[in-house]
Amino acid sequence: MLLSIDLQSETPIYTQIAESIIEGIARGELAKGEGLPSVRALAVDLGVNLHTVNKAYQLLKQEGYVQINRKQGVVIEPNEFPKADELFKRRQAERMKPIIAEAICRGMTQEQIRELFYEVHESLQPRQQ
Amino acid sequence: MTGANLVLIGIFIPVILLMAFTPYLTRRTEAFGVTVPDGVKQQSYIARHIKRYMLLCLGLGIILIAAMFILIKPEGSEQDHSIWYSVIIVSYLVLTFLVYIVSHLQIKAWKQQQPWYEETSSSQKIVVQTRFHKEKTTISLVWYVPHIIVVALAMGYSIIHYDKFPELLPMQYDFNGEVTRAVEKSIGSVLTLSWLSIAMIIVFIISHLSIARSKQVIESQDPHGSLQRNVIFRYSWSVFLAIAGFLVVILMVLGQLSPLLEWSSNTFMVIVFAIVGIILLGSILLSVKLGQGGSRLKNSNTQQGKASVEVADLDQHWKLGIFYVNRNDPAIFVEKRFGVGWSINYGNPIAWLITIGILAIVLIPAIFL
Known part of the structure; x- marks a missing residue:
């Protein structure tokens, strides 16, 4: 990569x-x-x-x-990564908080944040070679 | 005009040509030590600089050769000759360097007025391929074992046949193959060229390591292709280096055994010039064929596409476009910008130590033997 x-x-x-x-x-x-x-x-x-x-x-x-x-x-790591459990999800939620808080301060709606979220997720998908 | 002149001209002409054509051998993204986007080098402004540099190098080269004809007279002493040669060669190097610097500075200033300047200079992004070092970038160091074996055999043979060596050993020859200096025989003096061979092998191995260890360079407009070409470039030069090293060792071993071989001095001179010629021609051929970093190679594999990435130009670390000085960079060896081959990171103390070490290895025998 x-x-x-x-x-x-x-x-x-x-x-x-x-x-x-x-x-x-x-x-x-x-x-x-x-x-x-x-x-x-x-x-x-x-x-x-x-x-x-x-x-x-x-x-x-x-x-x-x-x-x-x-x-x-x-x-x-050659083995499977551990699946996302409750603890992991809670930690991720905690990490997202400031990002979403900033977005709200800038007047972004839930819809707009969602859109941004999809966009980033899309950019992390395996690329067609 | 002396016989030596003819030989030296035979060496100078290819070297002058190589210097004059250097701008064509460097990467497509480098113009006189300044990073430019792909394609800009062909534009008229830089093309004019390249043409001027080439013509001046060639013109000065003709003056250099003319000066050798006029200033070096056969009746002069050997010492006079070597002084004149040094003066002529050093002034050629200084003058061509000045021509380079003028173009370097002008292009650097010109770059800042270009519409593409903002985007390239504001980027401080460094991009590296994580798989690069998994590729086979050089041959194995095991290929230097034959060199060592040859030297060991020559040492053994010389010691066994010690009494066959003459009481006075020739140490220096002039260009006509005449002995100009001789020393009394001792184990040390019989093996002089063996010690020198070992020193040379060390220098070749350090050069080999510099190829293997030097920083990877990613061209922003063709990251995958540029790295593929670079692997071929590094590999080819490491092969060449091992072969050149072996030829040098063979030459020294023959020199050491020459009192036993009873060859005429002419035969020996022919071998010397053949080997020097092969090494010189080989390096010119590789430089022209591959270009710096492999930039003159055509990629066979274009599937990857040319997805471009943003890469920092690092111009601020390249003093005069020639000396890489970056204290924060642990790299010891880097790829040259103007020219073909590798250089060191002058900001790294280890790089200085290695350079001083190499100079010592080469100069100490030259002074004391």
């Missing part, structure tokens, strides 16, 4: 890297068990600090998206 970060963004770079990889998994661009570049290789290609990439990988490991093995390096 093409991993993209924005150096000018307010979002920390390690978060951007982690989010970009999760997007890649959602889109099917990163397959289960697929190897990711080593910390050094990715840091060199992106031109960012090694710690930044390491932090991103640790974050992904914590969330269960990757495994870090001594031999194979960093790989996308």
